[in-house]
Amino acid sequence: MADITLKYLTDLSSASGADEGDLLHINQSGNDRSITVEVLLNAMFNMRYPVGKVEWFSNGINPNTIWVGSTWARLPGAGKTIRLANATGSDVLQSGGNDSLKIAEQNLPAHSHTVNLTTDLYDHGTIDTTNNGSHIHTGNIGRSGGSITTIAGATADVGWTSNAVMKAAGDHVHKTQIGAHSHKVKGNTNDSGSGEQVNITNSFIKLAGWYRTA
Template sequence: MVHLITGYAGHGHVTAADDALYHSGVCGTGKYVMRTGTMFAASVESSNEITIGSGDLVNQGRHINIPTNATEKATINNGTQGKTRKDVIAIRYKQDASTGVESAELIVLQGTSVNTGQEPARPALKSGNLYEGDTIDDFPLYEVTLNNLNITAVTKLFVLMPTLSGMFDLIYPVGAIYMSAISVNPANLFGGTWEEIQGKFLLARDGSHAAGTTGGSENVTLTTEQIPAHSHTGGAHTHTGPSHTHTINSHGHSASCSTNGEHSHNVDRNKNAASGTARYAAQAASAKTTHGTTKNGSHAHSITIGGSGTLTSNAAGTGNTGSGGTVATSNTGGGQAHSNMPPYLAVYVWKRTK
């Protein structure tokens, strides 16, 4: 059967359970203090009393409050000299199992004292799941620390629920970044003051890059120090010459030598005859005569070779030189800047400044 919860029906039909489910849907299923009244502000009146101001809370959908301009007193038992202790101020929800009647009250749960210098434990709370039928649950408000006889600290234990407008301040506090594919200024969506960031990527900060700093370049020209170490080598190779001929133009040769070669010959003759068995007779000046030939033989030589036609060698085939050693190439490249951009999707980026 469908029920109209908030409409007029002519009779009572809205239950506490209906209201609790509605609050759970709006506020969440946990435990929250709303931003109303004094938000349960605590004021230490003495070593035995703390005043809790007005406020509203939601505990698993149950709405509990201390009315505006009203207060509640939380009584703290005396501390002990030389001891330390932690108490808890809480609001306890209860449901009578037989009647179903629900109630809430401010309570103080007392902890166990330990010697000064030790860390006391917080007292145990009642923790029930009201959605599953539990009938008791504690909502802690404050932890109260006592040293010796005095209250030395009152620590808040609850979470403040933001208003709908204040929720945007939690999601996007000052300094937050907002990104979108549409051009709407986030000030129109969430309030506050925003500045648009253009032409920059986001970098997660680390020890070398503090949050808020900028840097980098869209285009980069590599320096010599940035180019990877390398070399260019030409391996052993040969050079091939195409088929070709050699030509000698028409020409002649002539040569001559000077006149020379004139000479004569002299012959000595001994007139004495040898006697007996002697082969030669003794030479005497008076017996010697000399006869010579007439000088002659002077001459010269001249040679002339007539000019011939053009001489052409036969065409030679291709030829290869011997294998050479390694060579170094000359410089190349234009030294221009190159894009330093990874694949990207351009979006609108805003930073909240106020």
């Protein structure tokens, strides 16, 4: 401040406020200059909020209405998270990714399912055959050592005779022993799953993002 002494400034009355058209004294490169409050504020604003600057808001404020004279746009891609651009900035404002994915067979490690089962132990005990009622059987008889041999009491003349009639045995059944046992079962399970998408969204809090365009 070549032409204005500090004592002169301190002797002036303090201003209670400032209007946009009020003049201020500045020194540029050793030269005294005057500047309005509006011009000074605009210069300070542009230094603080250059074009491309991003600002976050926790409410619905529109910066175009509070910072008149500058132009702001919403960050594109509602609901997306922020990811850093590359060093050259060539991919700034590009978007991608998803909040969910569908796992395909090729995403799973190679694996198999082994099934090795044994049925419950069960004892059938002794089982009776069905009752066929009273009946007789026919058969051949033969002579052995000069005497007549019969089958089941059947009678016949000396010599070979076929279709001799045996005595009736009466109503009866036969028993069959099965015993306790089990069965082993081996095989593969059926296909499972429905192919629904998996939600991979991280926990988040939402803010309104704006960036200056002009």
